[in-house]
Amino acid sequence: MTEQPKPILLVEDDPGHVLLIEKNLRRACVLNEIIKLNDGEKAVDYLFSEGEYAASVNPAPLLILLDMNLPVLSGLQVLERIKADERTRRIPVVMLTTTDSPHEIEKCYDLGCNIYIVKPVNYVKFSEAIRNLGLFLSTVRTP
Amino acid sequence: MKNLSPNTEISTDEQHVSRQEQMECVDRLFQSCAVPTFVIDSLHRVVLWNKACEALTGVNAADIIGSDDLGKVFYGYERQVLADFVIDGNIEDVRNNYAIHSHSLLIPDGLQSEMWYTDRNGTERYIFFDAAPIRNSSGETIAAIETLQDITGRKRAEEKLQRTAADLKESNDDIRSFAYIVSHDLRAPLVNLKGFSGELGMALQELEPLFEKGLATFEGEERRRMEELFRIEVPEALEFIGSSVDRMDRLINGILKLSRLGIQDLKPEPVNTADLARSILRYLAHQLEERNATVSIGALPEVVADRTAMEQIFGNLFDNAVKYLAADRPGRIELDAETTPEMTVFHLRDNGRGIAEADLERIFEIFRRAGRQDVPGEGVGLAYVKTLVRRQGGKIWCVSRPGEGSIFSFSIPLAPESKESPVSGKTTLNKGEQK
16 A cells, blocks of 8 residues: 655645645646645644644645745744654745845744745746755655 | 131131131122032031022022921922932932932032922922032041032933934834835735736647637637737736836835845944955956946045945945946046045046936935936935945935036945934943833
8 A cells, every 4th residue: 555645734825825836836746735724823733733623633744835924823933833843843844935034044044944935026936946846845755 | 718728727716707707708609609509417407508599499598407308398208318318428328219320420429310300389390410528627528518400401302302313213113114014015916926927828828729729710800809819919918017027026125125224233344445446346347348447546545334335335336337337438437535534435436427416316215217217227226325324324425417427425434323322421320220
């Protein structure tokens, strides 16, 4: 029996960005299920089976795509929780943001994020960034 | 007039008379002093209370001499005045009684303080008061003298200044965070605009073969119109959306960069501006050659300034000078500096196209560009330069003649000014207890 591929957790509150990211992941042949959450608290609840996810045991995601500016809990707060917890700290986290502020980038890396992607308005670059991510994922999936 | 010095030898015979005279003399001196002043003896009793003190407090000397209860006069309840602490020699205890207090800068063991005081007419006055010991020849404190000065006007002006400074700081912070938030939040929808117009473009590409097939079933005007829509109008609309989004993105990045300049820390250090200017010119060598331009650099001093900021200032100004050289003559750019006791002023002269007088004011504003728009740019360079110069305590200005050239000048103060100017130069014994 083949193991079910792990899902990708996408935490992003802009529905347009969600759709664009998903389209580009699919275009890059990433077939994993994409779980979409639109605020930081839901992400924490999902990962640690708290709040509205208290009753369910969720599969640990292969990867977390985490937007910086999220309602309720910010991306940084979520990142901090993920990296502080033994259960989740090894999950690769990709921070997505609209700013290339060196200060914010530094903060993300300090908190242990693995990759930091500035959402470029340049569509080609944006697709490339997401596709490269897909490529990286397929590499990860290869046994 | 007899000498008032306590060291003066006085014969026993004359002692009584001369002491009487001395006291009268002291009293006259004391009464004519324009600063409200009183003296208490070692038992805290008022022994002297001058006219100015009467005027300030509305209390006559006759009613207060001999009283040891000055707190009532000044505060309406029993409370030690500054002179009482001086008499008791427990000047450190003053900190528990006076929020603002310090040692006198002029008299050893003197104390000074300030506070609001309501006089008999109910008028609020801000009083600066100080007390100092009066000692006998063996050094024992036998009395204390206290002066009171009404500095209400100064205090009000200071408060107003503080309020204005605080307001200004707040609105500056608002502008900064506003620019930052706007730039952040405006980029998110842009990602969508650009992203989905890209998606539409890709959808069109995918549609192309289907369209080709479908087109065959149409004829005449319908066919022409469909082709026009699919091949011209839709791609054209997408292109306009795309280029506008790109432009918007550049503008937002401009605001973002400017707002970051406003918050980044400047580290003043000695900067050799001659070396700095030469290193910038190396980057511009190619462009200078292309424009057939020569640059001369005069004697440039060392300044104390933020190195990166200075690089950006010179870089942007040189870049502009080269960009806007006139096409019809060899370019000439000169940089020199003059030093006054307060500041260094740099001048960058060019023989470029110049700037119309009406535009001179606006060229330092963000997104404003003067003259023919034939050189690429977003109109942010001079806004950065102005911000960087201003943050270092300097000024920037431009003198120009259209068709002849421009001189951009900016100043850098010799001593970099501290960012937060101290509100008061006074040293207090214990800051934590200020109200």
